[in-house]
Amino acid sequence: MDKQPQRRLFGTDGIRGTANKAPMTAEMALKLGQAAGLLFTRGNHRHRVIIGKDTRLSGYMLEPALTAGFISAGMNVTLAGPLPTPAIAMLTRSLRLDLGVVISASHNPFEDNGIKLFGPDGAKLSDETEAEIEALMAEDLSDRMALPERLGRAARLVDAAGRYVEAAKFSLPRGLRLDGLRIVLDCAHGAAYKVAPAALFELGAEVIPLGVTPDGFNINREAGSTAPKALCEAVLEHHADIGIALDGDADRVILADERGEIIDGDQILGLIARDMAEACNLRGGGIVATVMSNLGLERFLGEMGLSLTRTKVGDRYVAETMRAQGFNLGGEQSGHVILSDFATTGDGLVAALQVLSVLVRSSKRASEACRVFAPLPQLLRNVRYHGTSPLGLAHIQTSIETAAQRLAGTGRVLIRPSGTEPMIRVMAEGENQGLIEEIVDGLCAEIAAAAVQAAE
The missing domain is CATH 3.40.120.10 (Alpha-D-Glucose-1,6-Bisphosphate, subunit A, domain 3)
Incomplete structure (x- = not known):
């Protein structure tokens, strides 16, 4: 070979x-x-x-x-x-x-x-x-x-911007408008700073823009989907119906309801999946998400007879699995949402429009419509290392296996290296918050100690 x-x-x-x-x-x-x-x-x-x-x-x-x-x-x-x-x-x-x-x-x-x-x-x-x-x-x-x-x-x-705005608007059901919705939109001083406000305005929404004055230096600075504090505060200040936060290249989205509380990618996936299933538009019998998505999402889908197919972290792996197995919805907890009927990759604006469509058709508040399941306690911490990764050490693998056995049937442990920097990501989730914290603290301490020894 x-x-x-x-x-x-x-x-x-x-x-x-x-x-x-x-x-x-x-x-x-x-x-x-x-x-x-x-x-x-x-x-x-x-x-x-x-x-x-x-x-x-x-x-x-x-x-x-x-x-x-x-x-x-x-x-x-x-x-x-x-x-x-x-x-x-x-x-x-x-x-x-x-x-x-x-x-x-x-x-x-x-x-x-x-x-x-x-x-x-x-x-x-x-x-x-x-x-x-x-x-x-x-x-x-x-x-x-x-x-x-x-x-x-x-x-x-x-006409590149105009072409995209029209394509995004086309993802909404024919004739549906956003008239009467007050929306705070945070574009993170990034790539969507013109097109996203334009699309929402043209659909009839009242748009309160944040993060739309890029200067080359301020992209993602205390703004956007990874820093949603300003979004939440603006939603409350302006009595908005919902807040939308995109990241620097607008391929992910995080929402805030009218109370200024965050709605993550898992909730967005669950909401859109249910809406598509009820309309008989969901293909593949479920959705695709990564190993990071909450068990609560998996259980919510299961109650509707839908599956959750997991991939390794990375929206392109989600997209590849969707294409290979015939799914038309997938994404990540971080806010990448792929709707392959309209886009080939994560699209924060298109995903947000699908949520807005549900709000308009249901006449529900975002706090009611967008929280479709109760997430299980989940804790993620990072351990940096220098030199060789300590994950290959036998005693570390034994500790990981022991931790997984403690959560068998009630949760899971996920340990993985970062794909972009020398860091080990330690995640556990389950029904018992105290046990989750104990497991993550213990594994982080062991991995950190092993990393120091390996570097000496």
Whole structure:
């Protein structure tokens, strides 16, 4: 059996790092454009790629470097400017392009940046394809670049934002409007700062915007889905019906009800699943979520005769499973919600619109409509380490197995390495809060001690 190429640059969601430091440099972006351009040059037509970005200052560095790489590989480049990740995925497919690229580090602070790639079908690339790109990046590609007469061109897509707004609005039932709804919308000073308020306004809502004045530095700073305090406060201050918080690239969403209390991705998935099932629109007999989703969601679905298929963490793994097994709803507790009838990747705006649709049709308050199950106590803590991960040590594995046995039938233990940094994530959930805390505290202490010993 041939050995599969290894991924070193690509993590769970593209390439990510501190801007202008390896690997997130202009040189890397140039090589990535050349390698991906070569790999996706298939056939004799003029090949095309679209590049979108969020509002980080470093996007001005990475965008031209990627553009140069693709042009040198013979690809025409379409520049979309700041747009949500799902918008670029949608445009890649609808414009029949060969490749889509998003320059974003999602919910990370402005110092970081990242690059995500989408294939012609609008789906994130597989691990195998990313490994092929990495292998090409390690080669000398100078003799494989386009001849002078075959170089690509670059142009801007002036109606990119409008195309996405219309596509998002189309996800609502025909004729449904949001008139009378007062909505606080936090765009995290990120990629959706124009399109999300526009879509809600055009549908009739009264929009109270937050996080819509990006300056290159303030993306996700005390704003958006990972810092919803300002959203909750604004909902109460303005007596809003609901609050919507997107992250920097708007592929995830967290909500706040009219009382200013958070509604996470699991509740959103449960609500949409029930609504789709009642309308006979849910395919696959259930939904897809990751190992992090709460057991309460799984039990709620089970009571309706629906299944919960779990994947490893990462919305692209959710999407891959959905495509392979015929599901049309999936997502993550963090707020990635994939509705494959309308999008190929997580789309915070489209997911929020489905919740708003339920509110309008049911005439219920968000606090009543959006809390569909009682979550089991769940505790997640992180343990940093230096050098080799301590998870492979025999006594650590024994401790993990012992902890899982203590929760057998009433909960579960999940220990996993972070896909983006040297960190072990320790999670347990179950019916007994005290026992959950005891187990997580004990495992974190053991893993931390083992990490110190391994580093000495």
